[in-house]
Amino acid sequence: MVDVAMVGAGQTPYGTHPAAMKDMWADAVRSCFASIDGDLAPASVDEVFLGSTAFGGGQLGNTAAYLAEHAGMAGVPARRIENACASSGFALRDGWAAIASGRADVVVVGGVEKMNDLTPERKRYWLGVSGDTEWERLAGLTFPGTYALMARRHMHEHGSTHDDLVHISVKNHAHALDNPDAHLRKDVSFEKAANGMVIADPLTLYDCCPTSDGAAAVVLASADVARKLTDAPVWMRGSGAASDHLALHDRPSLTTLAATRSAASQAYAQSGYAASDLDVVEVHDCFTVAELLATEDLGLTESGQGGVFARNGEGKRNEGRTTVNGSGGLKAKGHPLGATGAGQAVEVFKQLRGQAGPRQVRDAEVGLTHNVGGSGATCAVHVFGRSLE
Amino acid sequence: MILNEMMAGNALISIEEAVVVASAFHVGDRRVHAPDADDLTILIDALEAWRHHGHEGPVEVDLHESERSLFAASLPWLTVKEGADHVAHRFQCGAAVTARESGLDVDAVSVPSDLRISVDADAHAAINTAWSTEMGTANVSQGAYVSGQVHDLGLKARLGMLAQAGPIWPPRGSMADGGEPQHGACLSMAARVVSWTRLIAAGCPSEFAIRAPILGGLTSMILSFEEGPSGVFLYADGHPNDVNIDDEVLLIVRRVYAQDGVLRYGRKAIRL
Incomplete structure (x- = not known):
């Protein structure tokens, strides 16, 4: 199997953009190629793997061809990969596989989502289409509801509290203050987050990520090509992916995401690293309880101890054991659905190359991205390292 | 008659050869459906209560065409038959299952005041209007x-x-x-x-x-x-x-x- 490295990474700021989807994607690709140390042009890549839910349906079909053309890659084999919020996490896995298998030498992997140009009614419709439509949706559930069900059950089984979730919200907002690309750059006090408007009991506004516009892209290369392009490649050491029952009620447990555990197990085994080796972790905190569960499912703490992990500040940048969502995470950096997984890789790329500026994690050697689709029906986990050893 | 329980938002009357359910929801003295109920659901409530009280056997039910598949799926245990031993009746915001010869005047059933659930007239009207809007052909996916x-x-x-x-x-x-x-x-x-x-x-x-x-x-x-x-x-x-x-x-x-x-x-x- 061919070793694979990230040699370039870039993204747009996340937020509410005046730019169209195609323009955001082109911006992200330009930013990505500008970060490559050597010379490489978009038109010379072998393949494009694009994650997007095509939110709003504006270009639901042939999205990848449309966007490749707008980013200087007309004619390059391109496809859209859709796994809800995990779309570009799976695009990353497919791009990695294309190179690891020897089929390609250089690929572009990325994602894009335009979410804030819809009426509230259309946005509400599109925010629900990735859940289980036949049973969950007709029982009144959208994703705030499914994650609220998980949160209440975790509190019942493990004694976690809403205050534990508030700690996660406050931490991620604090981290985002140092991220110029973050959607929500504002200091949020514990008191404010603890008293937010209830969205889906027990979750409040401050437990929920925003709906963001944004795009992100990375360039992956085979080891031989990577070494020609840069002296500081970020190696993809492990890739894992899994799926689970779409509907929450079909799963044996509401307090763990089996897809995360399976994907993480694969990625750790392939990489040779363990959870205790991680310096930088970007987890899928679409809701604060999702981060709580991720810290358990990724092995950063024991099962049932996610609340304690959050309460003790163990994910705080340069303070805790492992920096969790040093970018601000989905909660504060933002969540442009199809771009989120690629955006996580962009953050790890910068952190492992020491290019994260004021949010730099000290001595960052090993990183992980964790990208979840919906309420856990799909998950992609990737482990990255500064070295191949 | 013995009014013996509330069930699914209904007052339930059970006598030897009959089960009567009537919506407990009232606007003033007027009996109305619960926010999610209608004539079909209360008929199904009555038949489920009938079974719950140990009755069985074929029933004659007068159904609208649009109700047939919903009714059959809801009550898979029920045998619907013309000229059956039991008959399902409908009356205002209520339904009854009686033995064919019982002679029970189901239209005379009313819910005692202490068992009524009082609802605000404006809220009730708003829900009914909302259902009408929702059922309109303009409300498309x-x-x-x-x-x-x-x-x-x-x-x-x-x-x-x-x-x-x-x-x-x-x-x-x-x-x-x-x-x-x-x-x-x-x-x-x-x-x-x-x-x-x-x-x-x-x-x-x-x-x-x-x-x-x-x-x-x-x-x-x-x-x-x-x-x-x-x-x-x-x-x-x-x-x-x-x-x-x-x-x-x-x-x-x-x-x-x-x-x-x-x-x-x-x-x-x-x-x-």
């Missing part, structure tokens, strides 16, 4: 949704709680070994709360966008059945005053939502 065909194909599982062997509910299309799923039994209508949430109106799916603001959001629950499977269900006819994990609930047939001019029904939960 914006795209991917549960089509009428998909809904109808799932009726036996949705209303009758029919599972496949295992038991697995709702039924799947194929087994892990590639084999065809085998039909199993229907799940019991009683279940236990595993988790619950109450969503504000803005957090509800677009299918509920018209009624959710009037209801103040929706209450959803994950329920576990004693046979093993779990499911997710709305709470019926508003919000529970109090709900806790491990509470026991009963599943009853109610309206869920309307779209594209078609009313969809399903099971909803109510506390025992």
Whole structure:
């Protein structure tokens, strides 16, 4: 199997953009190629793997061809990969596989989502289409509801509290203050987050990520090509992916995401690293309880101890054991659905190359991205390292 | 006659050869349907109460054509037959199942004042208006949704709680070994709360966008059945005053939502 490295990474700021989807994607690709140390042009890549839910349906079909053309890659084999919020996490896995298998030498992997140009009614419709439509949706559930069900059950089984979730919200907002690309750059006090408007009991506004516009892209290369392009490649050491029952009620447990555990197990085994080796972790905190569960499912703490992990500040940048969502995470950096997984890789790329500026994690050697689709029906986990050893 | 219990938001009268249910909801002295109920659901309530009280046998039921598939899926145990020993009657916001020769005047049934649930006239009118708007042909889906065909194909599982062997509910299309799923039994209508949430109106799916603001959001629950499977269900006819994990609930047939001019029904939960 061919070793694979990230040699370039870039993204747009996340937020509410005046730019169209195609323009955001082109911006992200330009930013990505500008970060490559050597010379490489978009038109010379072998393949494009694009994650997007095509939110709003504006270009639901042939999205990848449309966007490749707008980013200087007309004619390059391109496809859209859709796994809800995990779309570009799976695009990353497919791009990695294309190179690891020897089929390609250089690929572009990325994602894009335009979410804030819809009426509230259309946005509400599109925010629900990735859940289980036949049973969950007709029982009144959208994703705030499914994650609220998980949160209440975790509190019942493990004694976690809403205050534990508030700690996660406050931490991620604090981290985002140092991220110029973050959607929500504002200091949020514990008191404010603890008293937010209830969205889906027990979750409040401050437990929920925003709906963001944004795009992100990375360039992956085979080891031989990577070494020609840069002296500081970020190696993809492990890739894992899994799926689970779409509907929450079909799963044996509401307090763990089996897809995360399976994907993480694969990625750790392939990489040779363990959870205790991680310096930088970007987890899928679409809701604060999702981060709580991720810290358990990724092995950063024991099962049932996610609340304690959050309460003790163990994910705080340069303070805790492992920096969790040093970018601000989905909660504060933002969540442009199809771009989120690629955006996580962009953050790890910068952190492992020491290019994260004021949010730099000290001595960052090993990183992980964790990208979840919906309420856990799909998950992609990737482990990255500064070295191949 | 002995008025012996409340059931599913109804006053329930049980006598030897008859079961009568009447909506407990009232605007002043006028009996009205519960927010999610209608003539069909109260008829189903009456027949389920009839069975619950130990009655069985073929029943004669006068049904509208549009009700037949919903009725059959909701009551898979029932034999409907012309000239049967029992007859299902409908009256204003109520229904009764009587022995053919009982002579019971079901239209004379009224709910004693101490068992009535009083509802605000404006709120009741708002819900009725919302249902009318929702059922209008202008209320169409914006795209991917549960089509009428998909809904109808799932009726036996949705209303009758029919599972496949295992038991697995709702039924799947194929087994892990590639084999065809085998039909199993229907799940019991009683279940236990595993988790619950109450969503504000803005957090509800677009299918509920018209009624959710009037209801103040929706209450959803994950329920576990004693046979093993779990499911997710709305709470019926508003919000529970109090709900806790491990509470026991009963599943009853109610309206869920309307779209594209078609009313969809399903099971909803109510506390025992």
